[in-house]
Amino acid sequence: MYRLTNIHQAMLYAIFYKEWIKTRLYYIIAGILMIGFACYAGLYLNRLDDLAGARKLWEYFLMKNDSQITILEFVPLIVAIGGAIVQFAPEMNRKCLKLTLHLPYNALKTVGAMMFYGVAVLLLCSVVSFLVLHFSMTGILPDEIRTKILQTSIPWFLAGICGYLLTVWVVLQPVWKKRILQIILSVFVIKMFFITVTPGAYTPTILIFAALSVMTAVLSIISLNDFKEGKQD
């Protein structure tokens, strides 16, 4: 048995462990699905290389604004929304969140730790998927084309993070009227990540979208505040 330095660290470990127990089945299946789609996208490019020939494949990428990996486009978002629902919907339905918030630990930090767990798992799945894509193209495509294809996928992974945080915001909201308005706003915010699939189009502004993804985490404070104040329909 190891000694924990303080109560905060112990609480964090406990929260992460609780979240893992609650979501492990979902994230194992969803993670395999997400990485599986990345494998399929990579395999698809390799099959095109074999069947159509490298020359045709290269010419396609150089003359058409297409990445050939759009099968992956909405996968991170769907996995993320599912993850947020699996993680937070039972807490709301079974009123477990009320108990969680009564723990001898700051409520904001508790929910923050739960969200951190979700984002960390999604980031892990995204990074593995990204690396699978990267290595599946290494032998068959030059750096310039590979970079453009990979750049195309970055906003989709960021949309996953943003979609997760917005879903948490929606699920934690106890008032249905507000929840519907939040869903509408979330749809438009997520749409910003899917405006174009032109390879590399998001590259100059990708940091703005990364910042937007991270900043949506603060919205959950509003829902949490409504929940703590006992607001209901």
Added chain:
Amino acid sequence: MVKAAKIFLWFLVAVVCLWQLPYIWNFLSAKQQTTPFVLYSSIAKDFTIRRSVDNNSSWGIVNGEKLSRKEYDSLLPEYFAKQLASENRLPDTILSKPVSLKFLTDENISFRVKPEAIFGPTIPLYQMLESASGRVDLEMPPDVFRITDSKIEFINKDNNKINEDKSADFTEALKNANFAFPATEVSGNPSVKKKYDNGYLIVDSKDRLFNLKMVKDKPYIKRIAIPLGITPKHCLVTEFSGKHSLGLFFDSKNELYNIMLPDYKVVKIEIPPVNLIEEEITVMGNAFTWTIRVKNDEKITWYAVDSQNFKLIKTYSENIEDNYVKGLSFEKNGWIDLGWR
């Protein structure tokens, strides 16, 4: 914290409203736009115009004179040569110059440049076709090339490996022509649909313009003499069937120039500077005149220039009337670029 979160929430609401409300308004209020088709007639010495409204066409001259379709065709024998020939109405001479059906059709050109073609996302790999293969049809090359800080590299498509010998040959040829690496602009038309290949127009790091092509597997490089004070920025290889032009280029002041063949003489096309980021250019030309259409969100302007000396002959413009409301936009020239437009 709650206050900061609410500020961020209202910021997002504002962004979405400024983005979506103008979009919805424009989507619902958009009307069919009928852009007139305008060409300069060297016979009428004025612009002819064809308007199509609700599938009904009308023909005339921009001064208001109405024309029948046959009269319209006969004022533009360069463009409607085949139609006139089929009706035995093709003139023997135009502006005292003897003409034939073949001559007129061979001299016709059309060319369009959209801002996204110049400024949009591209992959910095290029394909150099063989310019003198001895075959009638062009073929796509087995490799692509990139220009680095110190050399040109050809990469074999089949094995994704650099062709060292060919790269060394071309690098040496470029260095012998005093090409200063890296390139700031590389422009060509890697397509087998064109009739012949003029290779690439390349601007080096000292703003000098070169024509690079592959002739019988060997590099052919020609430095193009540019008048003092002109800095080429954006090049366009034309490959018109008449073979009088190698390409066009815009300089740092957005002035347009034509590189004439066979002597590589650079001639200024005397139209006002074009705002390349905002404006789309269409060129329709013949043996006597070019009609250059410059279109932006508010106005279309047509310039007629002499196709020999590229002096401006006449100008005509029309405003674009619509109810378009500007809003927050995420896309510009193929990039995600937040702006008010």
